[in-house]
């Protein structure tokens with residue numbers, strides 16, 4: 402049986418979009434969305450490089466690029482949430498109620514389709530990009546491993562120590578030559594830690610009895626902070642040391658100075 406009342410009143414999808422887009426509150430929400438989206442894009446593009454630690458390696462550059470572009474990609478989503486919240490707040494403030502002729506968003510098919518397709522598209526871009534960058538880094542690191550500097554890293558409650566096998570030196574700071582790939586063999590003497598040379602943009606667990614390997618290629622001279630990123634006991638927060646990415650000549654003389662004192666850094 403045909404319901405004549407519904408047949409007469411039900412608007413076509415085109416009419417629904419037309420009515421929807423003419424609503425004052427929808428127009429205001431659109432402009433608020435545009436405003437917030439632009440603000441987030443500008444913040445992501447211009448402010449992140451200042452807020453993030455200095456970029457001293459290819460891997461850290463990859464991290465920063467992903468952070469910036471993920472912010473830009475998610476800006477429209479965050480923008481619409483804030484815009485709807487702000488419009489609702491302003492409506493409440495003015496004592497307005499939504500127009501009665503308005504079409505509910507949750508049953509508006511075009512809005513639901515556009516919203517879902519847009520979100521799925523952004524998620525797929527983010528996932529594919531992340532996987533490609535991770536895979537490229539791993540492949541590149543494997544290719545570089547023949548010429549790389551090796552550093553054995555040991556975490557223990559609550560300090561880091563380093564052994565450079567080719568140079569035969571033991572140190573408590575992490576000094577590295579610029580533009581030479583480094584292979585870190587990471588292990589723990591006791592509980593689980595996580596080796597995190599911040600400005601190199603890599604991080605890996607330090608486990609007892611199992612060595613984990615990670616690669617990085619320093620590209621710029623500068624100061625390194627080495628932290629533990631795994632809660633490992635009472636003084637976890639203080640489990641940090643420093644280091645430097647140095648020119649090749651400075652690194653060689655640093656190594657020589659330690660070799661001159663018996664191979665153990667004072």
Ligand SMILES: [Cu+2]
Pocket residue numbers: 556593594595629630631632633637640
């Ligand atoms: Cu730790």
